Amino acid sequence: MATEKEMEAPEEAVEEAVEGPFYLENVLIPEESEDSYQYEEVALEDDWSLTEGEEDLEAALKAIGSRTEDIVSVEQATFSGKPPVSHIPEALDDFLRNFLVKMGMRKTLDCFQTEWYEMAQRGSLNTELVGFVPHAYMHSQLLEQEVKSVERERDDYRKASFEAAETLVKLQKERDFHRMQHKRVVQEKNALVKDIRRLKKHYASYESALRQLNDKYKVALKQKMFTGLERDKALEKLHSLEVCAPSVRGSRAPQSLGPRSVSCAHQSEGKRKSRATKWDGLQAASAGPSGSSRDPSKSVSRKWPKDSEFPVDAHTNASLSQAKTLSSHAPHLSDFCLTGTLHGHTLPISCLALHPHKKVIATASDDHQWKVWDVSTGEVIMAKHGHSDWLSGCCFHPNGGSLATASGDTTVKVWDFLLGRCLLTLQGHTHAAWGCSFHSCGLFLASCSMDNTAKVWDLQSERCRATLRGHADSVNSVAFLPFSNMLLTCSADKTLSLWDARTSLCTHTFYGHLYSCNYAAFNTAGDSVASCDSHGAIKLWDIRKAATVTTLDAGPRAGNQVAFSPSGHVLAVASDDGTVKLVELTSMEVCSLGGHSDAVQSVVFDHKGENLLSGGSDGTVAIWSGKKCTPVVCAATSEKLK
Structure with a gap:
């Protein structure tokens, strides 16, 4: 039997358990605890496996049943003298503890545990009345x-x-x-x-x-x-008569010849010479192209008297030194900002052209009108109507004294600034003309058209010198290589072609675009070409290697025009999404300039590359400055002829 001190120890342990979480550490175990029970080791029988005679299912079940009864009898004999182990269902009290912990009811949990363990120690807790947690x-x-x-x-x-x-x-x-x-x-x-x-x-x-x-x-x-x-036959008869004539005249002639007879002899000799000359001419005429009397080296092809001669291709570019100078002072892409807007057309502007020497631009619009602007003041210098349909392209003469315009009425016109009128109208295309470009010598003009051809016009003889055929679809742009006789065309058949304007032969064709190519342009050095297509893809081509250098996706909207800066390090792209995209060619960094409310159709840099001008379908010209953003004239309504 346990002493009174040992009976009072659990109560003290419960009181200490209220103060801390580890209340079971100081509980004393009575001497009559079940843990002092010495269990007997049950050895495994060797004959547990089935014998050959027990392979039958019924026999195996009987054998297992007999062994089970033996084990039960052994257990009853072993535990017959000990009290049964009580089973306390702890599901309900655990559920209550978990519920109180989950709800944060710490005080209620402490009271519950104190009272529960006190009743359990005093024996007043009837475990039979404690039910399990409901099955619900x-x-x-x-x-x-x-x-x-x-x-x-x-x-x-x-x-x-x-x-x-x-x-x-x-x-x-x-x-x-x-x-x-x-x-x-x-x-x-x-x-x-x-x-x-x-x-x-x-x-x-x-x-x-x-x-x-x-x-x-x-x-x-x-x-x-x-x-x-x-x-x-007639010639043989004539020859026989000439042979017989002297003998006949000798037999009939007198001993002395007078002046009359001498003159008659001279006349007959002259007639013979004239007949011989005619005979030689007939022989030369009768000999055809394969005749032995015709010398091919002396054949002269027909040539118009006013035709101009193409300059000698010396492969020298006068702009290279300027490009090298400007490359060190080129502005960064982030420096460009909108400094002004020119309003002057009621319909979309299709093309911009920069004067070769002055800060003057020309605009061609769908309103059948072209205008020349002073960029510094924003004033209109000249404005003319002359085409019966929309204008698609324009370009200045190298001396800056005239302007060429291409139109949807299939004609190309040359306008003289001094006379203030159309100087020449070139007709030959069967569909709308898309663009034009002057040769650096100023004597030739190239144009491209929707009729799948490009033409080279001689401005002195006022006729078409060559028709370039080879594209399978509309030729969308044309440009002369600076200070050269090479011509670049791009077409809706997804290709670019280089032509020799002197021989009208295609020297190379560039393949790579997956969609219609809208525009192609040379850089200042003339060794690279940039092109854009109707899905915004921009390609750079190396002319010397005849291969693609890089491809940039600026889509999905179309790229309408590209333009190199004078330094050759920046490329401007007129995009159909209303923005102008600037590409730094060394790092391929791209920057977008938003200032138009509609598609941008044309872009052009000024002579030093410090300013960029863009024309859009909203009828405006936006001026972007790469230097300090100072406001300029934002509208121009007056027209002034200079």
């Missing part, structure tokens, strides 16, 4: 777990559905793109089929004409042979 709580916990798992599955399904929706949208876009491509290919195929059929009909119509010409040639050849035979 366990069921609710299971349901909560199921709900959480269902929510996780729902989130996974939602994420999968979102991914499937994105994939579906992507596939739909790809399908639409391929469908458009298929339609475009079908349209091109139908157009090619129509062209082939038209050409077949055209060739069929030529067959009858060729037969007729062949028949006429045979008839003419027969007549020529007959005429030649008759001529040979």
Whole structure:
């Protein structure tokens, strides 16, 4: 039996447990505790495995049952003298403790634990009356777990559905793109089929004409042979008569010849010489291109008397020294800001051109009008109407005294500033003319058109010297290489071509654009070309290597025009999204300038590269300065002729 001090020890331990969380450390274990029980070691029997005779299921079950009964009897014999171990269902009190801890009710938890363990020590706690936690709580916990798992599955399904929706949208876009491509290919195929059929009909119509010409040639050849035979007979007869004439005259002549007879002899000699001369001329004429009497080296091709001669291609560029000087003082992209706007056109501005020597620009617009502006004051120097349709391009003469304009009425006009009128109208394109460019010598003008051709015009003889054919679609831009006879064209057939203006031959074609190429321009040094297409792709080409240097995606809106700065380190792009994009070519850094309310159609740098001018579809010209942002004239309404 335990002493009174030992019985009072649990109460003291409970009182100490209220003060701290580790109240079971000082509890004394009575001597009659179950932990002093000495368990007997049960050895495993060697014959536990089934024998060969026990392979039958019923026999195996009987053997297992007998062994189970033996084990139970051994346990009863072992624990027969000991009291049974009491089982206390702790589910309910644990549930209460967890609930109180979760709710933060620490005081209530301490009171509950104190009273519970006091009753347990005094033996007044009837464990049989303590029930388990209701099954509804366990069921609710299971349901909560199921709900959480269902929510996780729902989130996974939602994420999968979102991914499937994105994939579906992507596939739909790809399908639409391929469908458009298929339609475009079908349209091109139908157009090619129509062209082939038209050409077949055209060739069929030529067959009858060729037969007729062949028949006429045979008839003419027969007549020529007959005429030649008759001529040979007449010449032989004439020669025989000339041989017989002296003998006849000698037999009839008197001993002494008078003045009259001498004169007659001189006349006959002159007639013979004239006949011989005519005969030589007939022989030269009768000898055809393959005749032995014609010298090919002496053949002279037909040439117009007023035709100009192309200058010798010396490969010297007078602007290189200036470009090297300006490269060290070029402004940074972040320095450009809007300093002024010129308002003067009611319809979109399609092209800008910078005067070669002065701070003057020309604008061409869809309102059938072109204007010349003074950038410093914002005043209109000259404004003219002359075309019957929209204007698509303009460029200054190298001496700055005239301006060329291209229009949708298929003509190219040259305007003289001193006379203030149209000096020359060049007609030859069958569709709208897209642009024009002067040769550095000022004697030739190149133009491009929607009729898939580019033309080189001689301004002195006022005629077309060459028609450049080779593109399969509209030729959108044309430009002469500075101080050279090379010509650059870009087309809607996604290619760029270099031409020799003297021979009208294509020297090289650049492939790489995936969409219609809208514009191409040379840099100041003339060794690089920049081009842009209808999906915003910008490509830099090396002329010497005939290869792509780099490609920059500035899309998805179209790039309408590109322009190099005089230093050659910055490229400006007129974009269809209403911004001007500046590209630093050394670092490929891109900066966007927003100032137009509609698409930007044209861009041009000034002579030093300090200012940038852009013309847009909103009818305005924006002036961007790379130096200090000082305001300039923002509107111009007066027109002044100088």
